Amino acid sequence: MSDRPVIGITMGDAAGVGPEIILKALREKRMVEQCRPLVIGDAAIMERADTFVKTGLQIKPVASVNEAEFKAGQVDVLDLNLLPADLPVGKVSAQAGDAAFRYLEKAIQLAMDQELDAICTAPLNKEALQKGGHRYPGHTEILADLTGTADYSMMLSAPKLKVIHVTTHVGLIDAVRMINPDRVYRVIRLAHDTLYRTGVEKPAIAVCGINPHAGENGLFGYGEEEEKVLPAVEKAQREGIDVQGPLPADTLFFRAVRGDFDMVVAMYHDQGHGPIKVLGLDAGVNITVGLPIIRTSVDHGTAFDIAGTGQADEKSMLEAIRQAVELAPKKC
The missing domain is CATH 3.40.718.10 (Isopropylmalate Dehydrogenase)
Structure with a gap:
């Protein structure tokens, strides 16, 4: 059995740059060498995102963590199938906000059940989240609520x-x-x-x-x-x-x-x-401390203005995944 940690990467708001920066990060060979990444989101949205960034990675929908193959050149997506493939890019959407919440909810459940060693989150849009019926200020408060954590805080880490x-x-x-x-x-x-x-x-x-x-x-x-x-x-x-x-x-x-x-x-x-x-938007990583699970995140938003163009920088996502690997419980 591999000692590489299983990192659940939530897709975030599908109308933003989350799917694009995930694909750009996962085309890096070192990511597969360091961890076993599992995207939690919609396979159809990830396939569309690759038409923007053109990584050439194969998108493989899976129904459970156990089905994931974690192979180079392939992105395993725990496919919740919540959104249409033609969801408008770069626009606030209640449907996308609700889906972003559902991806995170699923990831938290899997991490609490120890099927994931850590969670790394792509950005969600707070307006879309609330339009989707979820009255939270952001990721941090959702994580605290769904894990039953009273004593927590947001930590930002940069060089x-x-x-x-x-x-x-x-x-x-x-x-x-x-x-x-x-x-x-x-x-x-x-x-x-x-x-x-x-x-x-x-x-x-x-x-x-x-x-x-x-x-x-x-x-x-x-x-x-x-x-x-x-x-x-x-x-x-x-x-x-x-x-x-x-x-x-x-x-x-x-x-x-x-x-x-x-x-x-x-x-x-x-x-x-x-x-x-x-110090640089691509340098910071958001870490929620005090939780019973490990969670890291990019320290930038959904960037609706450049979503769908393939221009989004993946450096913060790469660093967020790296720190999730570093903080994940070590396997003997």
């Missing part, structure tokens, strides 16, 4: 920088309201434990402030750093975690890229996403 978030897909005013010492502490703990499991013996963690200059001793804001962040940092320090903060976000990310810290704890979505994406 030289890792960022974990206290809040994610909420408005800024709501994010500040939601930040509290318990949540900040739990995210610090998740950051530490995640790094430790990947071999960092003494992780160095930095925590962003909420206000400019981390409040500058009350000059900015209404004492949010002292009320919401500092107690969490001090609690983690008492437990022996190497953590500093709250620190001014405007200089903190520079210091992290320089190598001063192994991970940054960001307070809200754009505070953490902005620096990662400055």
Whole structure:
């Protein structure tokens, strides 16, 4: 039996670039050498996508993980057969949004049943998802709900920088309201434990402030750093975690890229996403930590504007698959 992990790759929104970047990634010989990839989606959509990217890969529909052959030159697709092959490209569709949810739901079920060693997700479209009847802000919240996970966070990983978030897909005013010492502490703990499991013996963690200059001793804001962040940092320090903060976000990310810290704890979505994406949209990978299963993802959207043109860059998908392989449970 192969010791290469089985990686379930969800097709994402069929009207976007997901099918194209999956095919581009899987034509790389090293992907088949590193893992056994199984696309979870619609075989007809994958076949259409290959007319855009022209990889020459054979699309093989399968009904179960056991039917997959994992051969070079072939893409095994667990075919849920949810969409018409002529689904419009580059347009928001309730049908595609519902299908994207169903692909992920199936992948989670298989991972929980240990038929998959990890999940790697292509992008979905949040508007389409909600039009399809699924009231979630994004992948992270679906994964948490369907796995029954209360303590989780979004981590972004790029060369030289890792960022974990206290809040994610909420408005800024709501994010500040939601930040509290318990949540900040739990995210610090998740950051530490995640790094430790990947071999960092003494992780160095930095925590962003909420206000400019981390409040500058009350000059900015209404004492949010002292009320919401500092107690969490001090609690983690008492437990022996190497953590500093709250620190001014405007200089903190520079210091992290320089190598001063192994991970940054960001307070809200754009505070953490902005620096990662400055490093390059093709460099970042989204990892949901705290789940009972491994999940990685590209760190970009459905790119409806270039869907169907074959122009989408597969580098983030390649890195997401690579990190799924790296994080997957090792077989003896």
